Amino acid sequence: MPSMTEAAAMTGPMTSPMILADGIRKRFGANEVLKGVSLTLAKGEVVAVIGPSGSGKSTFLRCLNHLETIDAGRIVIEGDVLADNDTGGRARYVADAEVRRICARMGMVFQHFNLFPHLTVLENVIEAPITVKGLKREAILPKAEALLRKVGLFDKRDAYPSRLSGGQKQRVAIARALAMEPDIMLFDEPTSALDPELTGEVLRTMRQLADEHMTMLVVTHEMGFAREVASRVVFMDGGELIESRPAAEFFANPQHPRTRAFLDSML
Ligand SMILES: Nc1ncnc2c1ncn2[C@@H]1O[C@H](COP(=O)(O)OP(=O)(O)O)[C@@H](O)[C@H]1O
Numbered sequence: 001m002p003s004m005t006e007a008a009a010m011t012g013p014m015t016s017p018m019i020l021a022d023g024i025r026k027r028f029g030a031n032e033v034l035k036g037v038s039l040t041l042a043k044g045e046v047v048a049v050i051g052p053s054g055s056g057k058s059t060f061l062r063c064l065n066h067l068e069t070i071d072a073g074r075i076v077i078e079g080d081v082l083a084d085n086d087t088g089g090r091a092r093y094v095a096d097a098e099v100r101r102i103c104a105r106m107g108m109v110f111q112h113f114n115l116f117p118h119l120t121v122l123e124n125v126i127e128a129p130i131t132v133k134g135l136k137r138e139a140i141l142p143k144a145e146a147l148l149r150k151v152g153l154f155d156k157r158d159a160y161p162s163r164l165s166g167g168q169k170q171r172v173a174i175a176r177a178l179a180m181e182p183d184i185m186l187f188d189e190p191t192s193a194l195d196p197e198l199t200g201e202v203l204r205t206m207r208q209l210a211d212e213h214m215t216m217l218v219v220t221h222e223m224g225f226a227r228e229v230a231s232r233v234v235f236m237d238g239g240e241l242i243e244s245r246p247a248a249e250f251f252a253n254p255q256h257p258r259t260r261a262f263l264d265s266m267l
């Protein structure tokens with residue numbers, strides 16, 4: 001008979017992937033945008049998602065944390081079912097409160113930062129912990145200040161977003177997501193809206209998170225970042241996941257002709 005710890009290791013949360021997406025289908029009207037996408041992320045994995053514009057990358061990310069609802073498939077976050085097919089093959093979500101509880105474990109960073117323009121940097125970071133988690137301002141303040149130090153923006157804590165560069169805004173957005181203490185971070189082209197000289201500071205912050213073993217799913221056009229930081233690279237095209245391989249193999253020896261054509265087009 002296995003010991004208690006062995007039994008726990010076999011069946012407990014340690015064995016559950018951080019993200020399990022299976023057969024995700026999503027259509028907008030007649031446009032089927034996700035045609036059965038499956039992807040699993042283990043704890044601490046950094047997965048880069050690449051692919052042409054319109055291939056469904058953003059929609060896939062948004063489906064994982066319920067910014068969009070799926071039509072079919074199964075999403076399980078850290079062992080907890082968010083949505084699963086019913087007997088008719090249509091996705092059914094768990095109760096609203098459970099959806100909120102599960103999705104709170106995922107932080108998201110968007111291409112266009114989405115900071116609150118009428119709030120200072122510090123207020124942006126503490127807003128969700130106060131309004132969503134019900135924390136007192138004094139309780140979240142030390143954590144918020146530590147996060148701003150971490151992203152190098154403590155001296156900007158009282159500035160409004162309009163006074164910041166794009167790179168600074170995006171680092172605030174990362175600090176804001178981290179303030180909710182997520183287990184998983186989703187990034188949707190976090191550097192695509194930035195001037196080239198500002199991408200480095202954001203990628204450095206992301207690399208630091210990866211070094212701290214944050215589980216990260218990153219849609220990106222930064223091939224250098226994908227190659228150096230991601231453990232795995234996934235190529236999406238036309239609503240399908242075409243190829244998913246360890247980063248080094250992916251770039252050295254892409255298997256699928258569509259992957260090769262895409263990588264050639266990026267050079
Ligand atoms: N809210 C929406 N309503 C209708 N169509 C959408 C919506 N969001 C995305 N789409 C469509 O879904 C397809 C995939 O878009 P998207 O997921 O944004 O791709 P990507 O992020 O890879 O560029 C596109 O054809 C896009 O026009």
Ligand SMILES: [Mg+2]
Pocket residue numbers: 057058059188189
């Ligand atoms: Mg997109």
